[in-house]
Amino acid sequence: MRRADRTATGAEAAAVVHLAEGFEAFYEREYHRVVSFGYALTGSWPAAEDAAQEAFLRAHRDWDRIGHYDHPGAWVRRVVANLVASAFRRRLAEARALVRLAGRREPTQAADPAGVDFWRAVRALPRRQAQTIALFYLEDWTTAEIARVLGCTDVTVRGYLHKGRQALARRLGDQDEEAG
Amino acid sequence: MSIDARGRRAAQTLRRAAERRGPAPDLGALHGRARRRAVGRTGLVVLAVVVAVAVAWRGLPFGPDRAPAGSKAGWPGVAGLDRRVRDAVPTGMASETDVAAAADAVWVLNRSQSSPDAMLVRVDPATDRVVARIAVGPAAVRVAAGHGEVWVLRSSPSSSDLVQVDPATNRVARTVPLGTSTRPARAFGEHLLVAGGAVWVMNQQGILRVEPGSGRVETVMGPDRYGPLSGLAAAGGSVWAVAGMVVQQIRPEDGTIGWEDAPEGLGAMIPSGLTAGAGALWVVGTGFLARFDPGTRRVVATFRVGHGVGTYADLVAGDARTVVARGDKVLYLIDPAANRVRAEVALPSTGAVAVGAGAIWVTDQANGRLLRVEG
Numbered sequence: 001m002r003r004a005d006r007t008a009t010g011a012e013a014a015a016v017v018h019l020a021e022g023f024e025a026f027y028e029r030e031y032h033r034v035v036s037f038g039y040a041l042t043g044s045w046p047a048a049e050d051a052a053q054e055a056f057l058r059a060h061r062d063w064d065r066i067g068h069y070d071h072p073g074a075w076v077r078r079v080v081a082n083l084v085a086s087a088f089r090r091r092l093a094e095a096r097a098l099v100r101l102a103g104r105r106e107p108t109q110a111a112d113p114a115g116v117d118f119w120r121a122v123r124a125l126p127r128r129q130a131q132t133i134a135l136f137y138l139e140d141w142t143t144a145e146i147a148r149v150l151g152c153t154d155v156t157v158r159g160y161l162h163k164g165r166q167a168l169a170r171r172l173g174d175q176d177e178e179a180g
Numbered sequence: 181m182s183i184d185a186r187g188r189r190a191a192q193t194l195r196r197a198a199e200r201r202g203p204a205p206d207l208g209a210l211h212g213r214a215r216r217r218a219v220g221r222t223g224l225v226v227l228a229v230v231v232a233v234a235v236a237w238r239g240l241p242f243g244p245d246r247a248p249a250g251s252k253a254g255w256p257g258v259a260g261l262d263r264r265v266r267d268a269v270p271t272g273m274a275s276e277t278d279v280a281a282a283a284d285a286v287w288v289l290n291r292s293q294s295s296p297d298a299m300l301v302r303v304d305p306a307t308d309r310v311v312a313r314i315a316v317g318p319a320a321v322r323v324a325a326g327h328g329e330v331w332v333l334r335s336s337p338s339s340s341d342l343v344q345v346d347p348a349t350n351r352v353a354r355t356v357p358l359g360t361s362t363r364p365a366r367a368f369g370e371h372l373l374v375a376g377g378a379v380w381v382m383n384q385q386g387i388l389r390v391e392p393g394s395g396r397v398e399t400v401m402g403p404d405r406y407g408p409l410s411g412l413a414a415a416g417g418s419v420w421a422v423a424g425m426v427v428q429q430i431r432p433e434d435g436t437i438g439w440e441d442a443p444e445g446l447g448a449m450i451p452s453g454l455t456a457g458a459g460a461l462w463v464v465g466t467g468f469l470a471r472f473d474p475g476t477r478r479v480v481a482t483f484r485v486g487h488g489v490g491t492y493a494d495l496v497a498g499d500a501r502t503v504v505a506r507g508d509k510v511l512y513l514i515d516p517a518a519n520r521v522r523a524e525v526a527l528p529s530t531g532a533v534a535v536g537a538g539a540i541w542v543t544d545q546a547n548g549r550l551l552r553v554e555g
Contacts (some may be wrong), residue, residue, distance in 0.1 A: 024207070031204035036194045045201060053210050060207060118190035137187035138194065169183050 023063045040134035055079035074149045121171040129164035262525045264554045271301045273548035281536025282325040289323040305537035312350035326374030333372045356395040375414030376432020389435035400435045411454025416474035445479025457498015458516035464496040481519035499535040502555045506533040
């Protein structure tokens with residue numbers, strides 16, 4: 001079964017977990033994944049962390065409401081996607097990180113050239129396609145779950161996914177992707 | 181490798197990289213940082229509002245810089261300058277400037293090497309706004325105002341003339357030729373005075389008296405009689421001039437010299453400027469200011485202005501109550517009762533100085549501004 005054809009069963013199961021857990025557990029479990037999502041869209045760790053932290057703070061302040069959503073993680077990712085769309089905010093976050101890290105060295109990440117190239121190609125896609133691709137690979141989500149984050153229909157997400165994968169195949173020189 | 185395989189591998193690498201950046205930050209610390217940012221944002225908003233209101237206020241006709249002339253508390257001051265500098269009026273860039281102050285107008289003469297025509301800029305001292313710009317032709321070097329008249333002296337190596345500007349229309353009314361001269365301009369340049377029913381010119385031709393009505397020009401004194409001509413002033417019903425070390429008293433009605441002498445007390449001064457103020461004449465030169473009593477025709481006080489070359493005053497100006505001297509980037513406020521410098525005002529650049537309309541006016545040549553200084 002192709003992942004894009006999966007049903008929303010996974011999200012419903014996750015909702016049961018969220019209802020039962022407090023914000024702290026949700027935050028601990030989701031934080032790094034949300035930061036990864038932010039990085040996939042920005043290519044900047046400071047910007048990704050800044051957006052993720054802001055999104056979790058908003059969720060925390062309003063957890064009484066958001067904690068009852070079927071999928072609070074989708075809500076947080078949607079906030080991150082909106083926050084990182086602002087180039088100004090990205091530059092601001094990077095400047096803040098520079099100030100915060102003044103005199104300290106930013107931990108060097110082990111570079112994976114193939115991964116770097118892949119996410120760079122993702123960021124070169126149109127914004128909605130990039131968000132779709134990032135959620136698809138990072139979260140292993142169905143198109144229905146992605147549609148919930150992006151606030152659009154399942155069919156639209158399938159379109160983004162199709163076009164995005166085709167474009168990635170062209171950019172990365174991949175010939176054997178069925179892309180569809 | 182397929183796109184799906186590459187995507188899954190890249191995602192796995194990215195998640196691991198995110199985890200290696202450390203644990204999720206403490207929520208309390210995040211809230212604390214958010215609060216600090218909110219305070220910072222609020223501060224920025226407040227600052228922006230304050231700046232916007234200040235800018236709007238300055239631009240409004242009832243704003244604080246629109247206070248009546250002489251309303252010391254009402255003028256806003258200029259950021260970065262001495263607190264006595266109460267306002268800065270943009271009058272235009274110039275390589276040389278002169279300024280004259282009348283009761284209802286301050287006139288700034290701007291001469292620029294990039295423009296053939298000098299510009300006479302009229303500033304309303306009640307609002308500190310430029311109300312007129314009048315082209316007065318090339319080689320304009322001095323402006324003087326008095327008796328409701330405004331005159332500009334134009335001087336070139338070969339000829340000179342006077343331009344009369346009508347303050348009612350802000351237009352050039354006429355030109356009075358002063359003749360030609362092959363002499364080079366003397367040290368300290370030219371001077372212009374409107375007093376005693378005549379216009380008085382000091383230039384390379386000497387001292388000239390010009391009848392405003394007829395335009396008749398009379399030579400009071402040739403240029404080489406005593407040395408450099410350094411200033412003209414009116415006090416005690418007479419016109420006074422300083423040539424070399426000699427002070428001359430001139431009858432305003434006919435331009436004849438009534439008295440002249442090299443008064444004791446000027447000492448080793450080399451005069452460079454003369455003005456009338458606070459009931460006396462003031463001669464400035466080489467770091468000293470001498471107070472000359474026009475009644476007794478004696479120097480009654482001499483005191484130092486400036487602390488060394490570059491700070492020595494070489495311009496002086498005054499009115500009924502105020503006397504000031506100006507060095508390159510400093511203005512000396514004189515206490516005429518005690519005959520001493522009572523305060524120094526740092527200036528941003530060199531320029532000219534005048535006193536009138538309830539303020540001291542200095543041109544800030546490098547920045548194209550007229551500064552209103554509180555006396």
